[in-house]
Amino acid sequence: MPPILTDYFRSLRYPGFRGYFFAYFITECGVMMQRVAQAWLVYRLSESSLVLGLVSFFVMSPTLFLGLFGGSLANRYNPYRLLLMARFLAMLQSFVLAGLTLSGLVQVWHILALALFFGLTQSVQLPARQAFVIGLVRPQDLPNVAALSSGVLNFSRIIGPIVAGWVILAGNEGFVFLANGLFLVVYLLIMWRLAPSFSSRKTTARVGLGASLSHAFHTPRIRAGLMMLALVSLMAGVNLVLLPVFVRDIFGSGPDALGILMGVVGIGAVLASLSVARRKDTTGLEGGIVVSGFLGAVAMFLFSQTETFLVAFFVLLLESFAIIRVVLSINALVQLLAPDELRGRIMALYTVIFPGFLPVGSLLAGALGEALGAPTTVLCYSALCAVGTALFWAFHSTRAE
Numbered sequence: 001m002p003p004i005l006t007d008y009f010r011s012l013r014y015p016g017f018r019g020y021f022f023a024y025f026i027t028e029c030g031v032m033m034q035r036v037a038q039a040w041l042v043y044r045l046s047e048s049s050l051v052l053g054l055v056s057f058f059v060m061s062p063t064l065f066l067g068l069f070g071g072s073l074a075n076r077y078n079p080y081r082l083l084l085m086a087r088f089l090a091m092l093q094s095f096v097l098a099g100l101t102l103s104g105l106v107q108v109w110h111i112l113a114l115a116l117f118f119g120l121t122q123s124v125q126l127p128a129r130q131a132f133v134i135g136l137v138r139p140q141d142l143p144n145v146a147a148l149s150s151g152v153l154n155f156s157r158i159i160g161p162i163v164a165g166w167v168i169l170a171g172n173e174g175f176v177f178l179a180n181g182l183f184l185v186v187y188l189l190i191m192w193r194l195a196p197s198f199s200s201r202k203t204t205a206r207v208g209l210g211a212s213l214s215h216a217f218h219t220p221r222i223r224a225g226l227m228m229l230a231l232v233s234l235m236a237g238v239n240l241v242l243l244p245v246f247v248r249d250i251f252g253s254g255p256d257a258l259g260i261l262m263g264v265v266g267i268g269a270v271l272a273s274l275s276v277a278r279r280k281d282t283t284g285l286e287g288g289i290v291v292s293g294f295l296g297a298v299a300m301f302l303f304s305q306t307e308t309f310l311v312a313f314f315v316l317l318l319e320s321f322a323i324i325r326v327v328l329s330i331n332a333l334v335q336l337l338a339p340d341e342l343r344g345r346i347m348a349l350y351t352v353i354f355p356g357f358l359p360v361g362s363l364l365a366g367a368l369g370e371a372l373g374a375p376t377t378v379l380c381y382s383a384l385c386a387v388g389t390a391l392f393w394a395f396h397s398t399r400a401e
Contacts, residue, residue, distance in 0.1 A: 008277045011144045016194050017136040023190040025152045027087065030183030032160025034094060035059075037168060037176035041101065042111050051108060055115045060359040062119035063126060067352035071127040075342075079131035084191055086125035087184055093118050094181035101174030130347040134335070143279035143332035150328050151273030157266035215339070216346050221286070222337050224395050225330045226353060228289060231388040232296075232326050233354040234361035238381045239303065239316065240265070241365045245374040251309045264313055268320030275321075276328040285333045286396040289326050293389030296322035300382035304375045327354060 012018045042055050063070075073082055097114050100106040133145050167176050216222050239246075243261060247253050279285070299319035306312050331350065338346040368377040 008144075008274060009148065011137050011141050011148055014137050014141075017133065017145065019190055019194050020133065020136060021148065021152065023187045024149065025156065026183050026190075027187040028153050028156040029160045029163070030094075030180035032156045033164040033167070033176050034097075034180040036161045036164040037173040038097075038111060038115070040168060041106070041173040042108060045106070045111075046108050051112075054112060056362070057359045058112060058115040059119045059122070060355060062116070062123040064352060064356035064359065066120070066123040067127060067356055068349060070124040071131075071347065071349065071351070073124060074127045074131040074347075079128040079135075080191075080194075082124055082128035083132050084188060086121045086128060087187055087191070089121045090118060090125070091181050091184035091188065093121070094177050094184060098174045098177035098181060101172065101177060126351040127347060130335075130351065131343065134343060139336065140281060142335045143281075143328075144277050146328055146331040146335065147273045147275075147277035147279070150324065150331075151270050151277070154266045154269035154273060154324070157269070158263050161262065211342070213349065215342055216349055219337060220395070221282075222334055222346070224286075224392060225289075225333045226349065228293070228388060228392045229327065229330045229350065230353050230357055231384070232293075232323060232330075233357035234364070235300075235381045235385055236323055236327075236354075237358050237362040238365040238378055239300075239319070241362045242369050242374040242377060245369065246303075246312065247309075250307055250375070251312065253309055257309055261309075261312060261316055264316045265320040268317045269324040271317075272321045272324035272328060275325060276332065279332055282333055282336050285329050286392075289329045289333075290389060290393045290396060292322045292325040292329070293385060293392065296326065297382050297386035297389060300378055300385060304378035304382060 012021060038055065042051055093114050097106070097111070100110050133149070134142065137145055164176050167179065216226060240262075247257050247261065251257065296319055299315050299322055303312060303315045303319060306315060334346060334350055335343065365377060365381070368380065372380070
């Protein structure tokens with residue numbers, strides 16, 4: 001393998017992470033498939049965009065409200081076992097939803113209840129996963145781990161929806177839920193065989209939640225990074241929420257164009273993951289966040305003004321690259337700066353903010369889009385992104401002097 005590729009994928013030289021990486025790819029493809037099938041099913045049954053929004057909110061909101069508790073569990077108990085437990089419960093959720101759908105008994109309230117159940121498992125799974133991978137590699141390789149994990153997630157956003165559409169077309173949504181359950185079985189079998197170095201090690205100290213929050217607040221670089229992350233999390237969903245409006249009402253296109261543009265977002269995110277994958281320390285991270293933040297603001301401004309599909313294609317590619325690069329850079333910054341005994345809970349705070357704030361930003365984007373129109377809403381978000389990045393830049397410049 002060429003040296004540059006060896007550096008990009010250097011975390012895969014650790015056997016434990018290599019097995020986890022493959023398992024994570026399988027399960028995220030399944031999750032993305034289920035997300036598409038679930039949305040299609042609930043809209044077929046309810047014909048209500050409000051119910052669609054509720055399903056999305058139920059999936060994501062538990063992380064916002066319970067993410068810190070999940071981080072506390074990851075700090076107190078073995079994150080490897082917590083991860084297995086959360087994925088096992090998610091597997092049961094998929095099989096129950098598959099059974100209800102294939103039997104023809106499924107109702108909207110079933111989907112809402114199971115979406116909330118899945119969201120609860122995510123509130124434990126996300127911080128446990130963050131704490132788990134820390135024990136698989138050396139600290140200097142954590143930025144590479146974050147980049148590769150994000151690459152897997154975003155690559156699955158390209159593959160999963162396409163496969164789900166084919167399965168739904170050939171059969172029905174229940175087969176997608178069944179496939180996701182089977183993918184989770186494979187995930188659990190692979191993970192069961194892993195033997196992380198910390199699997200039998202207990203934490204040396206149980207640091208309180210207050211101490212973790214205090215450390216994050218009183219460490220200027222972590223505090224600034226998390227504040228920038230909150231801003232990006234609020235803005236990240238604006239185009240995805242309003243993209244159907246642009247495609248149908250402005251570009252005059254159909255669902256095929258919508259699918260292509262959704263795929264472009266995933267491609268930009270994968271490229272962002274590769275751009276961060278070679279990082280080994282915090283040198284230059286804040287400067288990269290500033291550049292990417294301004295780039296994202298410019299891309300959002302251009303998207304708010306575009307009236308053609310072709311221009312939107314390239315602008316969305318640029319925007320997704322910039323925004324995800326900010327997110328990954330902040331992830332690397334926080335992981336590398338957090339002390340070992342606090343990392344689990346501080347990363348739980350990270351997952352509370354991103355993706356925890358996404359449903360809030362999405363609901364706000366929908367409300368503003370209804371009142372101001374989609375282009376004006378995106379324009380407002382681009383201005384907010386520019387102002388937030390300028391404030392982060394001011395802090396970074398002051399600290400560097």
